Structure formats: C-alpha cells, structure tokens
Amino acid sequence: MRTIDWVDGAVEIIDQTALPGRLTVLRLTTVEQLVAAIQRLAVRGAPALGVAGALGVAMAARQSTDRAAAVRLLETARPTAVNLAWGARRAAARLPEGADAVLAEALSVRDEEIEASAAMATRGADLLAELCGARPRLLTHCNTGALATVVGGTALGAVLELHRRDTLGTVVASETRPLLQGARLTAWELGRAGVTYRVAVDGAGPFLMARGEVDGVVLGADRICANGDVINKIGSYAHALGAHRAGIPFVVVAPESTVDMATASGADVEIEDRGADEVLSVHRSPAPDSRPPIPSAGPAGPDARSAGPGAESAGPDQSAGWATVGAVNPAFDVTPHDLVTAIVTERRVIRLDRGERV
Numbered sequence: 001m002r003t004i005d006w007v008d009g010a011v012e013i014i015d016q017t018a019l020p021g022r023l024t025v026l027r028l029t030t031v032e033q034l035v036a037a038i039q040r041l042a043v044r045g046a047p048a049l050g051v052a053g054a055l056g057v058a059m060a061a062r063q064s065t066d067r068a069a070a071v072r073l074l075e076t077a078r079p080t081a082v083n084l085a086w087g088a089r090r091a092a093a094r095l096p097e098g099a100d101a102v103l104a105e106a107l108s109v110r111d112e113e114i115e116a117s118a119a120m121a122t123r124g125a126d127l128l129a130e131l132c133g134a135r136p137r138l139l140t141h142c143n144t145g146a147l148a149t150v151v152g153g154t155a156l157g158a159v160l161e162l163h164r165r166d167t168l169g170t171v172v173a174s175e176t177r178p179l180l181q182g183a184r185l186t187a188w189e190l191g192r193a194g195v196t197y198r199v200a201v202d203g204a205g206p207f208l209m210a211r212g213e214v215d216g217v218v219l220g221a222d223r224i225c226a227n228g229d230v231i232n233k234i235g236s237y238a239h240a241l242g243a244h245r246a247g248i249p250f251v252v253v254a255p256e257s258t259v260d261m262a263t264a265s266g267a268d269v270e271i272e273d274r275g276a277d278e279v280l281s282v283h284r285s286p287a288p289d290s291r292p293p294i295p296s297a298g299p300a301g302p303d304a305r306s307a308g309p310g311a312e313s314a315g316p317d318q319s320a321g322w323a324t325v326g327a328v329n330p331a332f333d334v335t336p337h338d339l340v341t342a343i344v345t346e347r348r349v350i351r352l353d354r355g356e357r358v
C-alpha cells in the first residue's frame with residue numbers, strides 16, 4: 001500500500017491523523033483539499049510532501065483553475081521541508097507542455113522517490129552496520145518510514161533493512177511531542193514489520209545514550225543545507241547533543257531532493273511554528289475504529305488540556321482563560337553540521353565527521 005498515489009485522476013493518501021487507530025484512505029480531488037491535508041499533517045514527511053506537491057500541480061493542470069495560484073498554494077502550504085516546493089516546481093515547469101506532461105513529471109517524482117527509498121535503505125543499513133557494530137541498538141525520532149515517503153522510508157527504511165537482514169538489535173522510537181509521529185506512526189510501522197521496539201519520551205533519548213543503551217541515532221531530514229546543517233523534527237538537536245556527548249554516531253538518511261544547496265545554513269531556514277494548541281494539550285490515542293478523524297491539525301483522538309487555568313478539570317466548557325496561556329511550538333530544529341556523523345542519500349554517503357562536504 002502506498003502512502004500517497006495518483007488514482008483515477010485524483011490524489012489518494014493514507015490519513016495519518018487517524019493512525020494508529022484506523023487505516024483510512026482519503027481521496028482528494030482539489031488542490032484546496034490537498035493543501036488542507038498537508039497542513040493538518042494527514043500527509044506528512046519531507047519525501048511524501050515532495051510527491052504531494054508534484055501530484056497537486058498535476059491535479060491543477062487538469063482542472064479549470066488558476067494554475068499559478070494553485071502552484072503557489074502548494075509550494076507554501078508548509079515552509080520548512082524543501083521537498084514540497086521542489087516537487088511542486090518540478091511539475092510546474094512542465095505546465096507549458098500541457099496536463100499530460102505535468103502528470104508524467106509528477107509520476108516521475110513519485111517513482112524516483114520509491115527508487116530512492118530502496119537505495120537509501122541499503123546504503124543506510126550498510127553504514128549503520130559499519131558504524132554501530134553488530135546488532136545495533138538504534139534510536140530514531142519522528143517518522144521516517146513508508147508513511148513519510150511513498151513506500152519504504154529513509155532512516156526507518158534503513159532500520160527495517162537491518163531487520164530484514166536479521167542484524168538489528170532493538171529500536172527506541174522517540175515519542176515526538178507534540179503530534180507523536182514517533183509514538184503513533186513509527187511504532188505502528190515497526191510493529192507491522194515485527195520489529196522489537198520501545199517508545200520513549202523525547203527527553204529520555206540523551207539519557208538512554210548516556211546510560212549506554214543506544215549504539216547510534218538514525219533519523220531523517222526536512223532540509224539539508226549547503227554547509228551540512230540538518231533541519232528535522234523538533235527534538236533532533238537534543239538527540240544530536242546526546243549522541244555527541246555519549247560518543248555514538250548520529251546518522252541522517254534523506255533523499256537528494258532534501259539537499260538544498262541554495263540555502264547556506266540552518267540559520268536561513270524558515271522554521272514552521274504550529275501555534276499553541278498542539279503544545280497545551282496532551283493527545284490520548286483513540287481506541288481502534290472508535291471515532292472518525294478530526295479535521296483540525298494533529299492526530300485524531302480526544303486531547304486533554306495540560307497547562308494553564310483549569311487544566312486539572314479541563315473540558316470543552318473549561319476553556320475560558322486559555323487565550324492567556326503562552327506556548328511556543330517550533331515544529332523543527334537545526335542540528336549543526338559538526339554534530340552530524342554522516343548523511344546518507346540514495347547516491348552517496350557524506351562523512352561529515354571526516355570533513356567531507358555536502
């Protein structure tokens with residue numbers, strides 16, 4: 001099953017807000033529907049966003065709509081993962097040739113993404129085996145599996161390849177507050193693959209490393225800058241600091257489409273801020289099939305207020321005063337290049353620890 005695909009003239013996605021409770025496919029027939037799905041993270045993860053951007057332009061090319069406006073909407077739906085604008089622009093470059101050419105380009109983006117995932121799994125697994133020893137105990141953050149790509153995955157693809165080789169130790173899936181991509185999505189993927197894993201709160205990662213329970217950190221990227229700085233899900237930087245202190249490898253697996261040579265360093269990247277609500281609540285997972293996905297940002301399931309006035313008894317009718325509670329919610333952070341051991345793409349391994357350049 002593909003996370004995102006072109007099916008009979010529309011874009012179909014697995015609705016990631018409904019997981020792990022329900023596996024639901026959404027059929028999106030307009031650019032506006034696709035943009036809304038991107039913004040509420042029904043489809044997410046940098047490579048999948050690249051495919052979404054390209055397929056969205058293919059959809060616009062076939063409809064009587066303002067195509068330039070549609071491309072702009074798609075490019076800017078989320079600001080941080082470079083793949084989204086990259087995919088939209090790549091398909092948009094074929095607009096003068098007509099809708100069939102645009103669709104062909106978008107399908108190439110999808111197919112190249114599938115091939116890239118397979119190549120990254122092999123290269124990534126080889127490198128992890130070399131750097132982290134036999135049967136490595138790995139920590140990963142956010143979700144970088146099939147759900148973040150089309151099939152396969154980036155960092156999690158490499159972890160799953162080690163599992164297929166029967167050379168994987170164990171996996172710690174870092175929870176990934178506030179939207180729980182690790183606890184909800186990575187755990188779901190690892191469980192389906194039969195991998196032994198443990199979920200840990202984000203703050204536990206560096207301590208588990210210090211305690212000698214992790215042989216290496218492997219995660220993905222939303223953008224890799226020209227100087228090697230890595231932009232990824234908030235919490236990645238803390239894991240990089242922990243890995244550095246513990247003296248274990250910090251490996252980034254991402255496709256070439258995530259490498260952004262036009263951006264000099266992490267300081268130049270717009271970091272998406274997703275607002276206070278996601279931070280000021282704690283998500284409770286729904287029972288399987290218990291309720292339909294909610295249309296707002298973030299995972300489906302009842303949220304409980306966790307801070308501020310009335311939190312101890314909060315419910316929908318207890319919300320007075322919440323407007324005064326502050327929160328800051330950067331969705332991504334910057335791991336400086338000197339904390340990165342290596343970057344693995346479908347074409348190369350860049351050993352930043354040995355002074356190699358992106």
Ligand SMILES: CSC[C@@H](O)[C@@H](O)C(=O)COP(=O)(O)O
Pocket residue numbers: 041044045046047081141142143144145148149153154155181219220221222232233234331
């Ligand atoms: C292979 S996906 C790499 C990154 O896109 C992933 O780690 C991540 O940060 C995703 O963030 P998200 O906000 O869920 O789209």
